[in-house]
Amino acid sequence: MNRVIAPEINLIDSLALPNVEKLNLDNGVPVYLLNNGEQEVVKVEWMFMAGKWFEEKNLIADFASRMLREGTSSHTERQIADLFDFYGANFNNGAGFETAGASLYCLNKHVDHLLPLVADIFTDSIFPENELATIISNRKQRLAVDLKKNDFLANRKFVDVLFGQKHPYGRITEVEQFDTISSADLKSFFSKYYNASNLTLIVSGKFDDSLVKKLNQNFGSTSWLREKAAENITHTIESSSNLVHHTDKPDSVQSAVMVGNLSINKSHPDFQKLSVLNTVFGGYFGSRLMSNIREEKGYTYGIHSSFVSYPHSGFIEISSEVGTDVREATLKEIQFEINRLRTEPIGAEELGVVKNYISGKILRSIDGPMKFSETLKGLLIYHQDLDYIQEFLKTVREVTSEELLELANKYLDYDKMYKVTVG
Amino acid sequence: MIKFEEFVLKNGLKVIVHEDPATTMAVVNILYKVGSRDEEVKQTGFAHLFEHFMFEGSVNIPEFDTPLQNAGGENNAFTSNDITNYYNILPANNLETAFWLESDRMLSLAFEDESLSTQKNVVMEEFKEHYINQPYGDVWHKMCALAYKVHPYQWPVIGLNLQHIEQVQMQSAKDFFFKYYRPNNAVLVVGGNVKAQEVKVLAEKWFGEIPSGEKIVRNFPKEPAQNEERILEVKADVPVNALYKAYKMCARMDEDFHASDLLRDILSTGDSSRLYQQLVKEKKLFSSISAYSTETIDAGLLMIEGRLSKDVSMEVAEKAVEEVLAEMVNKKVSEEELTKVKNKIEAFVTFGEVNVLNRVMNLAYFDMLGNLNDVNKEIEKYAAVTSDKLQQAATKIFRKENSNTIRYFSNN
Numbered sequence: 063m064n065r066v067i068a069p070e071i072n073l074i075d076s077l078a079l080p081n082v083e084k085l086n087l088d089n090g091v092p093v094y095l096l097n098n099g100e101q102e103v104v105k106v107e108w109m110f111m112a113g114k115w116f117e118e119k120n121l122i123a124d125f126a127s128r129m130l131r132e133g134t135s136s137h138t139e140r141q142i143a144d145l146f147d148f149y150g151a152n153f154n155n156g157a158g159f160e161t162a163g164a165s166l167y168c169l170n171k172h173v174d175h176l177l178p179l180v181a182d183i184f185t186d187s188i189f190p191e192n193e194l195a196t197i198i199s200n201r202k203q204r205l206a207v208d209l210k211k212n213d214f215l216a217n218r219k220f221v222d223v224l225f226g227q228k229h230p231y232g233r234i235t236e237v238e239q240f241d242t243i244s245s246a247d248l249k250s251f252f253s254k255y256y257n258a259s260n261l262t263l264i265v266s267g268k269f270d271d272s273l274v275k276k277l278n279q280n281f282g283s284t285s286w287l288r289e290k291a292a293e294n295i296t297h298t299i300e301s302s303s304n305l306v307h308h309t310d311k312p313d314s315v316q317s318a319v320m321v322g323n324l325s326i327n328k329s330h331p332d333f334q335k336l337s338v339l340n341t342v343f344g345g346y347f348g349s350r351l352m353s354n355i356r357e358e359k360g361y362t363y364g365i366h367s368s369f370v371s372y373p374h375s376g377f378i379e380i381s382s383e384v385g386t387d388v389r390e391a392t393l394k395e396i397q398f399e400i401n402r403l404r405t406e407p408i409g410a411e412e413l414g415v416v417k418n419y420i421s422g423k424i425l426r427s428i429d430g431p432m433k434f435s436e437t438l439k440g441l442l443i444y445h446q447d448l449d450y451i452q453e454f455l456k457t458v459r460e461v462t463s464e465e466l467l468e469l470a471n472k473y474l475d476y477d478k479m480y481k482v483t484v485g
Numbered sequence: 486m487i488k489f490e491e492f493v494l495k496n497g498l499k500v501i502v503h504e505d506p507a508t509t510m511a512v513v514n515i516l517y518k519v520g521s522r523d524e525e526v527k528q529t530g531f532a533h534l535f536e537h538f539m540f541e542g543s544v545n546i547p548e549f550d551t552p553l554q555n556a557g558g559e560n561n562a563f564t565s566n567d568i569t570n571y572y573n574i575l576p577a578n579n580l581e582t583a584f585w586l587e588s589d590r591m592l593s594l595a596f597e598d599e600s601l602s603t604q605k606n607v608v609m610e611e612f613k614e615h616y617i618n619q620p621y622g623d624v625w626h627k628m629c630a631l632a633y634k635v636h637p638y639q640w641p642v643i644g645l646n647l648q649h650i651e652q653v654q655m656q657s658a659k660d661f662f663f664k665y666y667r668p669n670n671a672v673l674v675v676g677g678n679v680k681a682q683e684v685k686v687l688a689e690k691w692f693g694e695i696p697s698g699e700k701i702v703r704n705f706p707k708e709p710a711q712n713e714e715r716i717l718e719v720k721a722d723v724p725v726n727a728l729y730k731a732y733k734m735c736a737r738m739d740e741d742f743h744a745s746d747l748l749r750d751i752l753s754t755g756d757s758s759r760l761y762q763q764l765v766k767e768k769k770l771f772s773s774i775s776a777y778s779t780e781t782i783d784a785g786l787l788m789i790e791g792r793l794s795k796d797v798s799m800e801v802a803e804k805a806v807e808e809v810l811a812e813m814v815n816k817k818v819s820e821e822e823l824t825k826v827k828n829k830i831e832a833f834v835t836f837g838e839v840n841v842l843n844r845v846m847n848l849a850y851f852d853m854l855g856n857l858n859d860v861n862k863e864i865e866k867y868a869a870v871t872s873d874k875l876q877q878a879a880t881k882i883f884r885k886e887n888s889n890t891i892r893y894f895s896n897n
Contacts, residue, residue, distance in 0.1 A: 069579075098507070143755065149828060150828035167832070167836060200772035207724055356607055360605070419558075429509055432840075
């Protein structure tokens with residue numbers, strides 16, 4: 063046996079997508095069903111158009127979702143906690159930029175006990191003042207700790223210089239802002255956005271038809287319909303005019319480094335090809351940034367780049383934490399790697415590895431109902447369907463070095479990037 | 486319920502196969518029975534540094550990651566006090582690539598000086614990122630040293646200090662490898678869309694000829710029973726006071742483990758748990774508080790850590806924690822609360838089995854612990870715990886002279 067020679071590799075050139083059934087509850091709420099699990103468990107995800115994009119004041123979307131387990135007219139915070147815990151369930155509530163809501167993870171045998179509680183939460187939360195005060199004071203303590211972390215500070219600065227304070231993607235939280243949140247603000251946001259007209263459901267795991275019936279009983283009422291969230295809300299981007307921002311922290315042994323600028327998002331036709339370029343650049347363990355700055359130079363434990371996509375905008379972000387003495391050297395290497403992508407076509411071998419790696423990643427993204435439900439959620443936010451995944455695989459297989467060279471010149475320009483460092 | 490088959494190669498390599506036709510992926514996991522407890526006092530952090538070195542090329546293959554990525558795969562590894570675990574997940578029809586790569590790095594490494602020196606730098610940056618440049622980053626170092634006086638759990642997996650990592654020489658890497666990275670000290674688990682017969686053939690083909698190593702005899706000192714309350718006060722540039730309390734608890738394989746672990750659930754799993762309800766919600770003394778256990782092969786720790794609310798004194802906060810613990814000792818847990826934590830465990834274990842990678846890692850872990858069949862007995866073992874047993878465990882654990890406390894003060 064010759065151990066030097068690698069075994070033959072089978073390429074991934076097609077995907078068998080798992081079955082997704084789509085139906086509507088009696089009030090029209092769309093439900094996506096991913097029913098191919100092996101274990102007797104189910105995950106139900108409620109997505110309301112109630113993210114940060116829709117808030118008129120900082121922290122309102124965040125707190126409206128955070129406070130969902132803090133009390134309804136008929137259940138106290140303690141009773142809600144007891145019920146979820148007694149049935150061994152996890153109820154993860156939170157807000158993103160576009161959607162907010164919760165995921166319920168539970169054993170099938172307990173779901174009947176839990177859906178009415180979730181329905182109560184989403185229709186009748188009361189945002190008690192005393193619970194709000196506790197959460198605000200705890201969040202202030204957490205922020206105080208986060209403000210001691212260089213990576214946290216760099217990230218705040220970075221989104222601020224990209225988007226500015228008038229835009230939800232750039233808005234950062236100062237300690238005093240917590241005191242401006244009132245229960246009345248939260249109630250009004252909740253009643254405007256948490257309703258059937260703004261809701262999409264994704265159900266995954268192993269379940270039978272009776273679950274759909276129960277969802278209908280709990281969430282299908284037409285009396286829960288309200289006005290849909292406005293689609294024409296816009297926010298002003300105010301990018302900084304200064305590209306370089308350094309915050310000095312003399313006691314630090316490492317500096318947090320963030321480099322990047324505004325760019326396209328997932329809805330743009332170049333995005334899939336750009337994902338291939340980004341993977342070569344800094345998107346996986348074998349990327350150029352990792353090979354050069356971690357594996358050759360040993361400057362850092364990790365360095366990554368990504369084209370971050372949000373529904374209304376996107377940006378490229380390169381981030382790392384490096385020894386303070388090699389901060390400038392790291393920036394030089396980032397510049398060097400960008401220029402190399404702009405001037406030399408990526409070699410066939412390297413591109414081949416990246417194509418195969420991404421193909422494997424696509425395969426993993428649809429493997430198992432819960433993983434697949436996350437992937438599906440990512441598509442729904444952009445109004446994309448499952449064809450997007452098939453197209454992505456096709457794009458990855460077909461994209462050429464010449465196209466990527468062109469894209470590098472179009473989307474990667476070190477001179478136009480913001481450089482934020484803390485430490 | 487995780488199904489499996491098992492066999493042992495002539496060189497002592499244990500092989501476990503878990504067939505799951507529902508996935509398109511295959512997982513190849515190797516657990517080496519070596520961790521930071523096997524390190525020399527003067528060379529702490531070595532097992533973890535060595536884990537990095539395992540990716541720097543083997544005797545016939547210049548680099549580990551690229552061929553695996555080329556096969557559509559992804560991989561990673563972690564080191565703990567007791568074990569070092571490597572996993573690969575890739576499309577099932579490229580399974581053999583993982584066998585080729587993993588077997589070659591078990592056969593022998595490239596042992597290149599330059600890559601050792603780079604990985605030393607990378608690990609030192611990891612050390613800085615997680616343990617120095619981080620508020621409260623040094624607390625685990627301090628707690629290990631407080632709780633363990635002679636056992637190697639007295640240093641954390643990352644190592645005692647940067648110098649230990651900086652001073653590592655190639656000879657140590659070679660000695661370590663040929664002692665611990667031998668087939669008789671490893672468990673190979675292959676799972677996913679694979680067939681046991683196919684795995685058998687591949688295991689013989691790629692691993693069958695790798696020579697065995699010496700039998701490993703561990704003789705590090707046993708930690709003597711703790712008989713005095715230990716307290717350490719720290720002042721540092723952190724914004725919020727924090728309290729850490731670690732109690733000695735039994736080893737993972739001890740028959741008391743499941744009762745002790747349920748204590749942790751009662752204290753801290755979910756929003757209805759006692760620490761959260763009483764100290765965060767009712768008394769508002771802490772802004773966050775949680776408990777966890779280290780689950781180590783030798784006697785471990787049940788650790789409680791909390792950050793104090795503004796303007797709350799350390800004394801008041803600590804007394805309140807002790808009261809919650811005393812209640813576990815003085816009063817039996819109600820049937821309802823016991824059922825609650827058992828339901829939580831059942832859901833946790835079942836959800837843990839959704840993912841094929843988790844199932845495979847569990848198989849490796851339970852085999853390492855000594856009884857593979859235990860992998861499917863966890864729910865049953867937790868279910869058998871009574872409120873009497875819980876009270877006994879609490880009485881044994883939550884004693885002042887069994888406690889190690891760090892009062893971490895903000896100097897602002």
